[in-house]
Amino acid sequence: MHRLSVSSVPRIVAALLLFSVACFTQAEPFSLDGDPVVAFIYASPAKDGGWNEAIDNARQKVADELDVKVMVAESIPEEASALVNAVDLFVRRGANIIVATTYGYSEGVKQAAEKYPHVAFLSATGIYNSDNLESFYARTYEAWYLAGMAAASVSNTNKLGMLGGFPVSVVNWDINGFALGVQSSHPETTVNAIYTNSWWDPVREGQSAQSLIEMGADVIANNLSSSAPFSAAERNGNYSIGFQLDMSDAAPNGHLTSVVFNWDQYLVPTIRKIVEGSWTPDPYGAFPGFAEGVVDITPLHADVPADTRAKIEEVKARMINDHFSPFTGPLLKQDGSEILAEGAELDAGQIWDMDYLVKGVTGSTR
Amino acid sequence: MSFISFWFASIPVSALPLLLACLGLILSERSGVVNLGAEGYMAVGAMSGASVTLLTGSPWLGVGAGVLAGCCLGLLFAFSVAVLKADQILSGLAVMAIGLGLSGFIGRHWVHQPFNGMTAPDLPGLQQLPLLGGLLFKQPLLAWVSILLVIVIAWTLHRTRIGLRFTAVGEDPAAADNAGISVPGVQMLAGMLCGALCGLGGAYLSVASAHIWVDNMVAGRGWIALALVVFARWRPGRALIGALLFGAVDMLLPRLQAQGLQVPVYLMGMLPYLLTILVLVLATRSRYRDEPAALGVTYLRQDRH
Numbered sequence: 001m002h003r004l005s006v007s008s009v010p011r012i013v014a015a016l017l018l019f020s021v022a023c024f025t026q027a028e029p030f031s032l033d034g035d036p037v038v039a040f041i042y043a044s045p046a047k048d049g050g051w052n053e054a055i056d057n058a059r060q061k062v063a064d065e066l067d068v069k070v071m072v073a074e075s076i077p078e079e080a081s082a083l084v085n086a087v088d089l090f091v092r093r094g095a096n097i098i099v100a101t102t103y104g105y106s107e108g109v110k111q112a113a114e115k116y117p118h119v120a121f122l123s124a125t126g127i128y129n130s131d132n133l134e135s136f137y138a139r140t141y142e143a144w145y146l147a148g149m150a151a152a153s154v155s156n157t158n159k160l161g162m163l164g165g166f167p168v169s170v171v172n173w174d175i176n177g178f179a180l181g182v183q184s185s186h187p188e189t190t191v192n193a194i195y196t197n198s199w200w201d202p203v204r205e206g207q208s209a210q211s212l213i214e215m216g217a218d219v220i221a222n223n224l225s226s227s228a229p230f231s232a233a234e235r236n237g238n239y240s241i242g243f244q245l246d247m248s249d250a251a252p253n254g255h256l257t258s259v260v261f262n263w264d265q266y267l268v269p270t271i272r273k274i275v276e277g278s279w280t281p282d283p284y285g286a287f288p289g290f291a292e293g294v295v296d297i298t299p300l301h302a303d304v305p306a307d308t309r310a311k312i313e314e315v316k317a318r319m320i321n322d323h324f325s326p327f328t329g330p331l332l333k334q335d336g337s338e339i340l341a342e343g344a345e346l347d348a349g350q351i352w353d354m355d356y357l358v359k360g361v362t363g364s365t366r
Numbered sequence: 367m368s369f370i371s372f373w374f375a376s377i378p379v380s381a382l383p384l385l386l387a388c389l390g391l392i393l394s395e396r397s398g399v400v401n402l403g404a405e406g407y408m409a410v411g412a413m414s415g416a417s418v419t420l421l422t423g424s425p426w427l428g429v430g431a432g433v434l435a436g437c438c439l440g441l442l443f444a445f446s447v448a449v450l451k452a453d454q455i456l457s458g459l460a461v462m463a464i465g466l467g468l469s470g471f472i473g474r475h476w477v478h479q480p481f482n483g484m485t486a487p488d489l490p491g492l493q494q495l496p497l498l499g500g501l502l503f504k505q506p507l508l509a510w511v512s513i514l515l516v517i518v519i520a521w522t523l524h525r526t527r528i529g530l531r532f533t534a535v536g537e538d539p540a541a542a543d544n545a546g547i548s549v550p551g552v553q554m555l556a557g558m559l560c561g562a563l564c565g566l567g568g569a570y571l572s573v574a575s576a577h578i579w580v581d582n583m584v585a586g587r588g589w590i591a592l593a594l595v596v597f598a599r600w601r602p603g604r605a606l607i608g609a610l611l612f613g614a615v616d617m618l619l620p621r622l623q624a625q626g627l628q629v630p631v632y633l634m635g636m637l638p639y640l641l642t643i644l645v646l647v648l649a650t651r652s653r654y655r656d657e658p659a660a661l662g663v664t665y666l667r668q669d670r671h
């Protein structure tokens with residue numbers, strides 16, 4: 001009997017690869033097989049009071065505004081194998097648009113996207129992009145810049161505090177955006193940043209907020225999602241700023257504003273394009289901001305003076321219409337060394353690599 | 367000066383949940399049972415404490431619910447290891463996973479709902495005392511209950527008949543059995559008390575410290591409590607010292623950052639765990655052998671020597 005020799009295997013594999021590459025290069029724009037069915041996959045419960053909930057609000061809009069079936073899986077572990085399993089099950093049940101909602105899914109989404117070339121993948125804070133996979137995150141620093149302008153206008157001590165999880169770029173750029181917004185009107189006001197070294201530890205978050213307040217900070221900007229820092233701020237009669245969702249309920253007296261996501265402004269049009277067959281994933285991932293309506297700030301506290309409100313509206317309009325970036329030179333690091341010369345602007349890649357804090361911020365990114 | 371007094375005042379927030387869990391684990395290990403479920407008991411304790419506080423408006427009822435929830439889960443563990451003779455390590459890990467899962471599942475209705483919880487009673491003059499005013503007098507009543515529990519448990523273990531039985535079972539279950547002590551009975555009691563105390567520690571986190579419940583808020587504190595047991599050499603008094611030390615280190619990090627010092631975040635985050643390893647190494651090098659001799663050994667009457 002004639003058998004395939006072992007030595008011929010690499011050649012066959014190579015031929016198959018070439019064949020598949022040839023197939024792939026023709027697949028543009030992405031086209032969907034069958035009726036659109038969307039599946040959202042969360043790493044923890046959807047109603048988590050923060051990140052997931054912001055996406056889940058958009059899921060509701062997707063279901064309401066588009067004629068698609070929407071399915072949900074919660075608490076899928078952030079491991080490639082677990083995610084691929086979940087995708088397998090969803091695809092078997094007819095899903096062909098998968099929204100993976102956490103950074104921890106990046107690897108799994110990449111594998112699943114290779115396994116199912118006719119399924120569309122959207123990966124929140126993901127790191128990969130391909131012909132059927134687009135990662136997305138938002139220019140949150142734009143909204144934090146405006147929140148910084150508001151915070152500076154109400155501070156009496158000229159000391160502001162900010163809480164973040166880990167010193168990674170998506171947190172660093174919020175702190176830097178906030179600080180630059182503060183400095184745009186109050187150059188002497190300092191921002192004191194604390195990284196709690198955790199995304200979820202309300203005890204530590206409350207204590208960190210408390211220690212910032214004890215050091216004289218009278219506005220607490222919270223880049224994390226538990227309400228413990230707001231309670232600390234309320235107790236001491238200080239202002240606070242929320243993130244991801246409108247946190248005004250957590251701080252009825254001192255809530256200055258919240259930096260919020262409107263993910264429906266990205267997901268609804270993107271999924272509509274996928275359904276209509278006009279979607280081509282951005283090879284660098286989607287990175288929408290104010291102009292696309294994906295980030296925003298909630299209505300300001302009554303104590304924010306009228307001239308500051310006017311200025312905030314003006315800057316917001318410039319962000320929407322002229323793509324004004326908070327990261328426009330001159331930009332200095334904490335130690336005073338120059339990041340960016342006068343007039344230059346950080347590009348998306350440089351923003352994603354942000355591993356420093358700007359001048360006027362105390363805190364360590366190491 | 368104010369830095370130190372503020373820092374001191376915050377230490378119990380971190381230290382007392384650890385202390386309570388550690389006390390429970392001491393009781394369990396004194397009776398010869400290694401209990402890896404602490405993280406799970408604390409999780410159900412924190413969740414039950416928050417949910418009952420939200421439902422009834424009474425933080426003390428919440429704390430009671432936390433104790434009860436931890437106790438029930440502790441009973442499940444104790445029954446499987448003391449009566450059914452299941453493997454202690456595996457049962458402990460299973461109970462931990464059950465606790466984390468259950469708390470997340472049941473608690474999803476109460477997640478992220480801030481409540482007033484338990485706050486420090488007003489003691490105007492005393493709270494303003496320099497250095498120690500905040501540490502001693504700006505704490506919720508539960509803090510005093512915790513300290514009282516250290517004394518009660520130390521006294522019970524060293525001075526009462528039941529304490530002696532715990533030690534006898536942990537040192538030599540066969541001899542204890544011969545002397546007419548019910549080994550499963552003692553271990554069941556220890557397991558329940560361990561769950562209850564860990565549940566109390568969890569309730570401290572949500573009801574007295576954070577005033578909110580979120581999934582996974584115990585954040586590894588159950589494991590640190592387990593290491594504290596070794597640090598404390600199975601003694602309640604030393605558990606208090608160890609917990610205060612851990613709490614002090616834990617609470618120093620945000621305060622140093624708030625001072626504007628360039629603190630390496632990741633390195634400082636490792637500190638409690640480095641401290642744990644150091645303590646474990648030093649503990650094993652200690653000349654005194656105070657580990658219960660039958661710790662981790664499943665006692666089967668028919669295998670009695």
